[in-house]
Amino acid sequence: MVAGRARDDELEHRRRHRRPGAARGIRRPAPNRARELSPRTARRARRRGGARARVDRSDRFVRRRGASHPRGVPGALGRPRSRPRQVVGAPRRARGGHAARAVDDPRLPEERRVSAASAPAEPIAPTVAGRRRRLPLVALFAAQLFSLGGNAIAIVAVPLIVLQQTGSPLAAGVAGIFATVPLVIGGALGGVLVDRFGYRASSIAADVASGVTVLAIPLLDAAGLLSFPILLALVFLGGLLDPPGDTAKTVLMPELAALARTSLARAAGAQSAVQRTATMIGAGTAGALVALAGPMTALVADAAGFAVSAVLVALLVPSRARLAVALGSEPAAGSGAASSADQPAPSGSSAAESAAGFVAGIRFIAKTPLALAVVLLVTLTNAIDAAGMTVLKPVYASQVLGDPASLGFMIGCFAAGALTGSTVFGLVGHRASGRVMFAACFVLAGAPPYAAMALGVPVEVLFVVLALSGLAAGALNPMISTALFGVVPDGMRARVFGAITSGVAASMPIGAFAAGAAVDAFGFVPVVAGAAVLYLVLGASPLVLRAFDGLSDARRAGVVADAPAAASVAHASGTEGVAGDIAVEPRR
Secondary structure, eight states, rough: OOOOSSSSHHHHHHHHHHHHOOOOSSOOTTTOOOOOOHHHHHHHHHOOOOOOOOOOOOOOOOEESSHHHHHHTTTTTGGGOOOOEEESSSGGGGOBTOOOBBBTTTOOOOGGGGTTTTTTOOOOOOOOOOOOOOOHOOOOOHHHHHHHHHHHHHHHHHHHHHHHHOOOOOHHHHHHHHHHHHHHHHHHHHHHHHHOOOHHHHHHHHHHHHHHHHHHHHHHHHTTTTOOOHHHHHEEEEHHHHHHHHHHHHHHHHHHHHHHTTOOHHHHHHHHHHHHHHHHHHHEEEEEEHHTTHHHHHHHHHHHHHHHHHHHHHSSOHHHHHHHHHHHHOOOOOHHHHHTTTTTOOOOHHHHHHHHHHHHHHHHHHHHHHHHHHHHHHHHHHHHHHIIIIIIIIIIIIIIIOTTHHHHHHHHHHHHHHHHHHHHHHHHHHGGGSSHHHHHHHHHHHHHHHHHHHHHHHHHHHHHHHHHHHHHHHHHHHHHHHHHHHHHHHGGGGHHHHHEEEEEEEEHHHHHHHHHHHHHOOHHHHHHHHHHHHHHHHHHHHGGGGGGGHHHHHHHHHHTTTTHHHOOOOOOHHHHHHOOOHHOOOOO
């Protein structure tokens, strides 16, 4: 080595690591100028906590970021590619890989700078005040599990009791009329009555009254006082009390979902899954109890389920006033039902108000093409489902298969598939849209089971077909409910969905009676085959009807608007949303 000169390898190292455009020799950093730090070096400095990492004037770390160099062509004469600096911790929206923009870099030309303040803000999910509370929503779902499970037990037990007493499919059809006509009356008045007396109080009262009417059937039978007319009267009274209770539980869901910080689409999918689970468990329990102890014992379990539901809502679901405080809002002054779930609205001409609310709901449906098309489609298919539930399936289980308990397992298989469909929709339902999928779910949910019964397939094959049909039905109902949230305004939901409940149930008595009379006149196989063909035609109708063109847009609007609608609790009477299964559930 020559005295006074550095070694050749040291000179080569200095030459390769000097900055582009800098003078030859060792470069000294300018005073008050930021030095570059690699991300790894910055992290190490922060972890050490000793020697503080070098920062620029804004006290933010500076690191290299991929982009073209502002001065000339880097890399000439072996010089490294020095990249413009980006401030570490700048908004991530400005970073986009190798073509990312430099944010707030004072070393770049003015035209190449991008201010962090001028960058578009990222969307922030709406939140509610207070801490996250999931217990009330879980308690509501548990209450629905017990009450709807009891309904599933009654669906299995009551037709079998009628067939045991009379042995006539026509009598089963008459019992179906007394079971479905109350749904029309309760749906017409239930929404307004629930608004007037409060959601929570209505749910508790309906569960208690339903449990009493159900328990009266085995008690009167044990006393030898149960006749066919008395049975029909009790069935009618129990059916009259079901819609207000179901509506009350369903309209409580949006506020409790906001309290749990859960999106409305996900909560609707979970609620549908709970309803399917209740049907599956209730139908399976009914089949086992009918096989072991008879249908009367099954009704005792039904009454116990209603009692548990009432206790859960009374103890764990907060009133509207406490719920408003938890959500960080105030109840609307002067609105009775909105101020508390337990406080009724001021007394007045309740019949006139109920009628006015029902008429307002019908007018809105008539002016909304999508809502009208959905109501008409579900009304017609509900007639077929009522025929199948009250006449065709009980007759098939008791007279064709010779095993009344198989009716419970048929309903349970359908509910198990529907539970899976509801769960899948709750996870990926935001990606499902379009009337093609809607029509496919409608066709698969109804036609295959009736076709399988008409063809006389083995019972194992029938159970599989019912499970696959339930899979489609489980995705169908939350899809409709989410779309309806997008077209029904917040202040009309209880009245509109009450009218929808009444409308879709209006054809059920006709379907039940027509099926009983048709089976007596023409036999079982021709009637069930006609039901399969009719369901196929109706289910495919959304593919050709223009009223269903807005299904995708309405569904997306319902998903986008769910959080603001759920978070707002300071509304007047009848503002809360209803999950669609109460309105479009034909197979409970």
